[in-house]
Each structure stands twice: as structure tokens, then as C-alpha cells.
Amino acid sequence: EDSEEPTSSKKVKLSKIAALKKENNVKISEPQWSEHELLAEQQNLTLNVAKNIVKLFEDGNTVPFIARYRRDVTNNMSPETLREVKETYEEIIVLKNKINTVVKNLEKTEVLTEQLKHNITSSRSIEELEYVYAPYKPGSKRTLAERAKELGLEEPALSLLHNQSEINLSDYVQKDRKELSSVADVEKGIVHIIASIISTDTEILSHLRQLRKRTNFIIKTKITKKPPLDEGKFENYENFEIPVKYIKPHQVLAINRGESLKVLSVKVVVPDNIFYDFQRVCFRKWSCENSAHQLRHNILKQAIEDSYNRLVQPLIIREIRAELKQQAEKASCEVFSTNLKHLLLTAPLKGKYILGIDPGFANGCKLALISPMGELILNNVIYPHKSQSREKDKMILKNMLQEHNCELIALGNGTACRQTEEWLTNLIQEKIFHPLDVKYTVVREDGASIYSCSAEAKKEFPKLDPNIISAASLARRIQDPLAELVKVEPKHLGVGMYQHDIKKKHLEEALNDVVSECVSFVGVDLNTTSQCLLRHVAGLSDKKAQQVIEYRNKNGPFICRKQLLEVHGIGQRIFQQCAGFLRVGPLRADDATAFYKNSKATKLDSTYIHPESYDIAISLIKKLNLKLCDVGETQFINVIRDKAPQLDLPRLNDEFKSNTQTIQLILDTLSKPLNHDLRSDCPQEPLFKKGLTSIDDITNGTVLTGRISNVTHFGCFVDIGVGINGLIHVSKYNGLNLEMGNKVEVKVINVEIERKRIGLEALKQL
Structure with a gap:
């Protein structure tokens, strides 16, 4: 079904x-x-x-x-x-x-x-x-051409355009009708009809499309009135001029916003050669060499000029503006998508106890300690910013960490983050947590409060204060970013700019596609996954995910991928789309022997290989004198890695009636352990610190280490641990390919404390 x-x-x-x-x-x-x-x-x-x-x-x-x-x-x-x-x-x-x-x-x-x-x-x-x-x-x-047609001028206009017969304009003069009272009025009406025909001719429009691709247009802007107080960025667009082919997406969006606020006037300069080329093509199409009819030539010339000035040039300008807007929105969506992808694919920090802190002043700092499996095991509220409770709060924090040998703290970047960071720094420097080597990292809170009040959170923590849920979520964002962040709508994760200049539906669809891609490519364990994660797998929806969970609850753990076809609502089409992204294996390593004794179970269900290619994979394993039961074992992996480069893929394609890409995917997958996590291929641990730097401590030339927190078309923002993110302008990348989440070494080149701006230059990627 x-x-x-x-x-x-x-x-x-x-x-x-x-x-x-x-x-x-x-x-x-x-x-x-x-x-x-x-x-x-x-x-x-x-x-x-x-x-x-x-x-x-x-x-x-x-x-x-x-x-x-x-x-x-x-x-x-x-x-x-x-x-x-x-x-x-x-x-x-x-x-x-x-x-x-x-x-x-x-x-x-x-x-x-x-x-x-x-x-x-x-x-x-x-x-x-x-x-x-x-x-x-x-x-x-009604257009001018329509009005002229209603006056009965279509027939003479077509005769003149196609040189069908001699036309005497005075024959169409009607003294009692204002619109036809003179030869000049008749001529004007005929010109309007011919101009309309020229401007909608498919051959002419096709030529204009090609001509536009080869032509360099200029965008000019100027400020028409004083911008609102919060829109000082429009200062950059006073007497601004740039070729269309060089304009950046963020500039297009800013110009469009300024124009809609009536702060900017915008002009597209169309080169004169467009008209001359247009005129030449029109004459070539409608001019007749054997016609010496001066009237026809004059009217055709007028019609071409009228068609261009009144119809064609405005069309060209509209199309240029529309294309620029569309390209800018697409580019901005791509920035959002790329940033979101890097955020979701951040390597998990598994096997560790982590303490999440949701900082605050009057309402205190909420603490939540999670186990290596992500379970909430301890929680509390402390008030370190009130002098009368600091000693007590210090001991509460110390005892929570020491009870479970927890050395990692995830501190939310919201209200009171800076003050809480100072407090933690002092405690670490005073060795309060000794012998533990405690470190902390600042975690983005975007969307955490929204999740903590959601039905999903209430279902998992029915009796817990939403503020404590937020703290637990911050810790989980370090432990397994993908599993935790998919609980929040991607638009709330703060991974781009110019969000309000992009169509809401367009952006949401683009970001949801990225979430599906990330969840699918990382893979989901069919026997342990939540409905929240499962619904993002390619081919599935929230309803289908719920049906899978209900089947699992009723029938017990899945034995194989093929068992999905027994779930109500999942047929061959949905199975084909999702099966390769779902893993099925023993719940514990100790259960592996008993699990694989079941004839339906196969180790291939714990790999990226799609069930449609199992026969090819099994044949390939036999050809290499290996056994299916050894897939994922160290010796098996070593043999695959040794023999794969020597294989003749084109010959294997013919032998297995397959293709190079599928054979290569199978070999790549068999050369990795079972349940391989692609996020481990390029691990980037969170940037943990033991102390903080003040903005007052940095000057031009100061070298710092930081993590890229956002990427835009004009540069990237870096969290350098001073409470204000610095900006590396694209001109200061120094040839580096910088992406969200990268750890970088930077040099301070400009500090404006009052405007809260720090300019940086990239030195190297760490």
C-alpha cells in the first residue's frame, strides 16, 4: 500500500x-x-x-x-x-x-x-x-495594439508588415472618430499593432534570450530617502554601480529590500547595441528587398523603435531583475543548506558523560547530566550570579561532575553565557574539580527552547521542567548532533542570513531536503531509532515512521530489512527508497552470534549496500574467496582493501550485469566495519576550552583559535571566545576553503568595540 x-x-x-x-x-x-x-x-x-x-x-x-x-x-x-x-x-x-x-x-x-x-x-x-x-x-x-485592432486597423497593419499589398492610410481616416481623425492617428495605430507583433514573435524573443547571455548589463542604485535607523547597511548602495555578472547574491537581496522600503532607486542600464541588434534582426525578418514602398519602411522603422522602447526593453529589464532575484534566493538557500549540512554532520562525541548548562540570571542556570547513551541521569538549578549562593552552587556542580567522572560541559550561548563562562573559568583555574580535567564548549542554543516546549519533548520527559529539557538538549547536541537537531525545525537553527528575504516555503523545503539527505546518508538503526529521526529518512513520512514503530512495538525487533514490507502502508516503491538507509542488526554485540543464526538475518543489512544489489555483493564476495558471515571483520576488510584496487571493474560490470558505480559502492562499503558512520571519516570535535578571552584583551595582530559558526557569500563568522563573533571577509580567506564547523587560526586585523565588530584574517585551517 x-x-x-x-x-x-x-x-x-x-x-x-x-x-x-x-x-x-x-x-x-x-x-x-x-x-x-x-x-x-x-x-x-x-x-x-x-x-x-x-x-x-x-x-x-x-x-x-x-x-x-x-x-x-x-x-x-x-x-x-x-x-x-x-x-x-x-x-x-x-x-x-x-x-x-x-x-x-x-x-x-x-x-x-x-x-x-x-x-x-x-x-x-x-x-x-x-x-x-x-x-x-x-x-x-487594453493594450494600445488591442485598441487599434478594435478600430479596424489590424488588416492594413498585417498587409504592411508582410508586404501583401499597397496601403493608402487616408482610406482609414474617419473624421467623426477621434482616434482615426487624421492620417497620423491611423499611422500611430498601425505602428502599435506591428510593435506588438514584433515584441511577441518567438524568433525575435529567442534571439533576445541569446543576446542577453552575451551582453554585459549594469545595475545602478542610489539612496532616495534616509533609511530607517536599523537599515544603515544601505549606505553601501549610494551611487552604487556594478556589472550584473559580478553582483553578489547578498547585494541583490539588499538592493531588493532597499527598493521595497523605497530607500533605494534601482536602474538597469541596457547597452545601445541591444537595440541596434534588435533592429537589424527585425529588418532582416520583415524587410523586403524588392519593396521600394517608403511608407512601409517608415512605419516598420517606427514600429521597431516603439516595440523596443515600450515593450522589449522593459521585458529585458524585468527578466534580468527576476533572474537576479531567483539566483540570489537560490544561492542564499544553498548557503543555508550547506551550513545546515555541516552542522548536522558534525561528528558525534559518543561514550562520554556530558553536563549541559542552560545559563540564566534570575531563573538560574539549569544543569542536566546525560549518560554515554544520552539518558538524563541528574539535573539541578544553581544561581552562581547571586553572591549569597555561590559556594553552595560550586559544590553542587562539583559533586555532579565527580559522581560520574564527567569532564565535559556544554554551555548554552544564550543569556548569561558570558558571565557563566567567567565563573566556570575561575573554577577551572582554582582546580575546584581536581583531579578531573574539566573543559567546556559553548553550544548554539538556536531552537533548544522551541524543542523543550514541543510535544516531542513532553513525550520523552512528561514531568520535567522545559528549562531542564533545554539543558539536556544542549548536552545531546554535543553527544549526537544529528539525532538531537532533527527534533527542531531547521529554520530555527540559525544557520544563514537574509532569511526574511527568501520565500518561506522555498527555504523550508530546501532545508527539509538537507535534513533528509543527512539522516539518510548517516543511516538509522531500525531497532533503536525514534520516530522523530525515522521520519526524515528518504521515502518515509511521519505517518510511515509511526507505522514502523508500531510494528516494532507489536512484533519485536526487526530481523532484516525485507521485513519492512510487512509494515502496513509500505510497499515496494517506498521500500526501494528507504531500505538502503536503514540498518538492521543485533541490539548488542554479545547477541551477534544468536542473531545471525536466523536464516533471514544478513550482515549486509548493516551496510550501505541496497537490497537490490545483494546478489551482486554476494557474488563478488565469493569471487574474492571470502565468506558472507565474515563481512565487517578486520581480516575481511583488509582483504577487500588489498584486492579492490587490482580488480577490473569494466569486466566485473559485464560479469554481474551491473555498472561501475554500483560495484564501487559495494567494494567501498565492504572495506568498512558494520554500521560505519560516515561522520567519523572527517571528525571535528567541539572546541573545548579551560578559560576565556575578553574583547579588551585583543588588539590588531592578536592570533586566536576559533570555530566557524556561520558562512555567507561575503565571508564567514568565527567564534573566537570573546562573546562577539569575528568576521573573515572573503578577501581575507588567503586561499582557504572555509566551511561551517571548521577550526581555524586567525589574526585580528580590526576591532570596533562600540560597534561590536571584529575583523579577522584566516591564517590556517586546524
């Missing part, structure tokens, strides 16, 4: 299009382009790869599944590129759907001609479609 309503609005649109295609009784107005052709053009793909991707998305495949298990047909496309391609494909489907709607609307009003239908179905962007459709929208103001 695979039927389930898609959760995102874009998926709903896709399903509607698919339904329209399948209904024979619904007339579809197909565009003059195919989906894969337009996708290939917009994403710079080969036609074959674009066709494969369209087919994969049409069949309901998810990005994580395609990125891992269908690389052979996507030319090894990365998940990030696939997300971008998917977004473009969805926009193409929306355009296709809108073309169909426009044609049906025009058919109802009986104004649809074959030429108009051709112009509409040739549209290759929403802006172009809106431009062609605008004059025919219900309630829209």
Missing part, C-alpha cells in the same frame, strides 16, 4: 501534472519544448543525463536515493547538484502547468489564435509567459 499524499506543495504540483498527463480525456497544450531539453539548457546538462533525471523524478525517486544508488545514470551527480536540478525541474513543471492553464483560459474567451497559442507554448520562463499573456488577462487594461 504505497499511496500517501505528498507532503510538500511542490510535490503536489508534480503529482497534479502527472495526473493530467495520464488522463486521456484532458486536453494538454504541450509546450514547444520538452522538459528534459529545457532542463538541460538551464542546468547545462547533456540531453541524455537530463532525460534520465526527469524519468527518475517522474518515478518518485528521492534525492538521497538517486545520489547514492543511481549515480550511473546521472553522471555521478552530487546531492547538492541534484537538489538544484530538482528545483529547476519543479519550476519547469510549474511553467508547463501554467502554459496549459493559460491556453485553456484563452480558449474559453475565444481569443486564442494559432499564432497566439504558438507564442504562449514557446514561452521558456514564467516572465516571458506573463508578458505574452498580459494583454488577454480578464480585467487587464
Whole structure:
């Protein structure tokens, strides 16, 4: 039973299009382009790869599944590129759907001609479609061309344009009608009709699209009124001028915001060569060498100029602005997505007791100590910022840490963080916790308070104060960041900038896709996972995750992946998408022997290998004279690592009727232990400290170590432990590829204490 309503609005649109295609009784107005052709053009793909991707998305495949298990047909496309391609494909489907709607609307009003239908179905962007459709929208103001047609001037206009016959303008003069009272009025009406025809001609529009790609446009801005107090950033855009091809996404978003606030005026400078080229192409198409008709030449010249100045140039400017906005929003979403991905894939710090502290003044600092398994075992509230209770609070903290030999503290970065950090620093320097070597790290609190009051938190801690839950969540964010952070909507995790300049739905969908990708690629243990984590696995939803948990509670632990097909609501399609990302194995290492005696159990269920490739994996293991029961063992792994580089992959492809990417995935997976965590491939432990630095202690030239806390298009922010994040401008990266979570050594190049700004230069990545 695979039927389930898609959760995102874009998926709903896709399903509607698919339904329209399948209904024979619904007339579809197909565009003059195919989906894969337009996708290939917009994403710079080969036609074959674009066709494969369209087919994969049409069949309901998810990005994580395609990125891992269908690389052979996507030319090894990365998940990030696939997300971008998917977004473009969805926009193409929306355009296709809108073309169909426009044609049906025009058919109802009986104004649809074959030429108009051709112009509409040739549209290759929403802006172009809106431009062609605008004059025919219900309630829209009649265009100059429409008014001229109503005066009976369409026939002479077409005759002149196509050089069909001699036209005497005075024949159309009507003294009793104001709009036709003179030859000049008749000529003006004919010019408007021809200008409209020229501006919507598909050949001309196609030429303009190509011309735009080769032309360098300039954006100019200036301040029109004094900006609001909190919008001083617009000072940068006074008499600002930049070529369109060099403008940065954050500049586009800032300019658009300034324009909407009526603080900035924006002008796109279109070079004169665009008009001259446009004029040349128009004359080439409609000028007749054997025609010496001066009237026709003059009217055609006027129509070309009118078409350009009144219709074509504004269209070019609108399209440039729309493309810049779209590109800036996509780029900003990508920054959010990349930052979120690095945050979620931070290596876990397992096997440790960790104390979480949610700092505060009047309401005290909330303490929560978690076990190596993430269970809350102790909690308390202390008031270290009230002098009368400091000695008592010091002993409470000391006893909690020493009782469980806990040496790691996760301190929230909210209210009273700086003061609590000073207090902890003094205690560490006074060796209060001796013989423990206590260290602390400052943890982002973004979303912790939202989670602590959620139904998810109430379900796990039904009788616990939300403030204590926040402290426990901070500790878990260090112990297993992915498992804890997925409990919070990604938009609340504070991983980007210009959030309010991006469409809310667009951003949420992009971030949710990243969460699904991260959870899927890390993998989820089917027998221990929570519903909260499981629902983010590719192919599953909250409802399906609940059904899996209910099945597990009723029937006991899963023995194999294939058992998922017994869960109500999960059929072959959903199984295909999620199975490779779910792990099934013994609950404890001691149970392994008994667990694998069951004929349904296989060690391959604890790997990244998809069940559809088990036969190939088993054949490959036999070919290498190894045993399936030894998968994951040290000797087995060593043999795979020794022999894999010597294998002839093309020959194996033919032998197993497979492809290089699948064979390579199997070999890579077999060369790792069971339940391998990809986060361990590039571990980055939290930056633990034993003391803090004050902003008053740093000057130009001071060298510090910090962790990158946010990345933008203009630079990255670094937590250097002074209470204010410093900024490394992109010009100060010194060739380093800096990403969120990186540990870096930096040099202070500028300090503005009053403005709370610290400028940094990157020295090296640690």
C-alpha cells in the first residue's frame, strides 16, 4: 500500500501534472519544448543525463536515493547538484502547468489564435509567459495594439508588415472618430499593432534570450530617502554601480529590500547595441528587398523603435531583475543548506558523560547530566550570579561532575553565557574539580527552547521542567548532533542570513531536503531509532515512521530489512527508497552470534549496500574467496582493501550485469566495519576550552583559535571566545576553503568595540 499524499506543495504540483498527463480525456497544450531539453539548457546538462533525471523524478525517486544508488545514470551527480536540478525541474513543471492553464483560459474567451497559442507554448520562463499573456488577462487594461485592432486597423497593419499589398492610410481616416481623425492617428495605430507583433514573435524573443547571455548589463542604485535607523547597511548602495555578472547574491537581496522600503532607486542600464541588434534582426525578418514602398519602411522603422522602447526593453529589464532575484534566493538557500549540512554532520562525541548548562540570571542556570547513551541521569538549578549562593552552587556542580567522572560541559550561548563562562573559568583555574580535567564548549542554543516546549519533548520527559529539557538538549547536541537537531525545525537553527528575504516555503523545503539527505546518508538503526529521526529518512513520512514503530512495538525487533514490507502502508516503491538507509542488526554485540543464526538475518543489512544489489555483493564476495558471515571483520576488510584496487571493474560490470558505480559502492562499503558512520571519516570535535578571552584583551595582530559558526557569500563568522563573533571577509580567506564547523587560526586585523565588530584574517585551517 504505497499511496500517501505528498507532503510538500511542490510535490503536489508534480503529482497534479502527472495526473493530467495520464488522463486521456484532458486536453494538454504541450509546450514547444520538452522538459528534459529545457532542463538541460538551464542546468547545462547533456540531453541524455537530463532525460534520465526527469524519468527518475517522474518515478518518485528521492534525492538521497538517486545520489547514492543511481549515480550511473546521472553522471555521478552530487546531492547538492541534484537538489538544484530538482528545483529547476519543479519550476519547469510549474511553467508547463501554467502554459496549459493559460491556453485553456484563452480558449474559453475565444481569443486564442494559432499564432497566439504558438507564442504562449514557446514561452521558456514564467516572465516571458506573463508578458505574452498580459494583454488577454480578464480585467487587464487594453493594450494600445488591442485598441487599434478594435478600430479596424489590424488588416492594413498585417498587409504592411508582410508586404501583401499597397496601403493608402487616408482610406482609414474617419473624421467623426477621434482616434482615426487624421492620417497620423491611423499611422500611430498601425505602428502599435506591428510593435506588438514584433515584441511577441518567438524568433525575435529567442534571439533576445541569446543576446542577453552575451551582453554585459549594469545595475545602478542610489539612496532616495534616509533609511530607517536599523537599515544603515544601505549606505553601501549610494551611487552604487556594478556589472550584473559580478553582483553578489547578498547585494541583490539588499538592493531588493532597499527598493521595497523605497530607500533605494534601482536602474538597469541596457547597452545601445541591444537595440541596434534588435533592429537589424527585425529588418532582416520583415524587410523586403524588392519593396521600394517608403511608407512601409517608415512605419516598420517606427514600429521597431516603439516595440523596443515600450515593450522589449522593459521585458529585458524585468527578466534580468527576476533572474537576479531567483539566483540570489537560490544561492542564499544553498548557503543555508550547506551550513545546515555541516552542522548536522558534525561528528558525534559518543561514550562520554556530558553536563549541559542552560545559563540564566534570575531563573538560574539549569544543569542536566546525560549518560554515554544520552539518558538524563541528574539535573539541578544553581544561581552562581547571586553572591549569597555561590559556594553552595560550586559544590553542587562539583559533586555532579565527580559522581560520574564527567569532564565535559556544554554551555548554552544564550543569556548569561558570558558571565557563566567567567565563573566556570575561575573554577577551572582554582582546580575546584581536581583531579578531573574539566573543559567546556559553548553550544548554539538556536531552537533548544522551541524543542523543550514541543510535544516531542513532553513525550520523552512528561514531568520535567522545559528549562531542564533545554539543558539536556544542549548536552545531546554535543553527544549526537544529528539525532538531537532533527527534533527542531531547521529554520530555527540559525544557520544563514537574509532569511526574511527568501520565500518561506522555498527555504523550508530546501532545508527539509538537507535534513533528509543527512539522516539518510548517516543511516538509522531500525531497532533503536525514534520516530522523530525515522521520519526524515528518504521515502518515509511521519505517518510511515509511526507505522514502523508500531510494528516494532507489536512484533519485536526487526530481523532484516525485507521485513519492512510487512509494515502496513509500505510497499515496494517506498521500500526501494528507504531500505538502503536503514540498518538492521543485533541490539548488542554479545547477541551477534544468536542473531545471525536466523536464516533471514544478513550482515549486509548493516551496510550501505541496497537490497537490490545483494546478489551482486554476494557474488563478488565469493569471487574474492571470502565468506558472507565474515563481512565487517578486520581480516575481511583488509582483504577487500588489498584486492579492490587490482580488480577490473569494466569486466566485473559485464560479469554481474551491473555498472561501475554500483560495484564501487559495494567494494567501498565492504572495506568498512558494520554500521560505519560516515561522520567519523572527517571528525571535528567541539572546541573545548579551560578559560576565556575578553574583547579588551585583543588588539590588531592578536592570533586566536576559533570555530566557524556561520558562512555567507561575503565571508564567514568565527567564534573566537570573546562573546562577539569575528568576521573573515572573503578577501581575507588567503586561499582557504572555509566551511561551517571548521577550526581555524586567525589574526585580528580590526576591532570596533562600540560597534561590536571584529575583523579577522584566516591564517590556517586546524
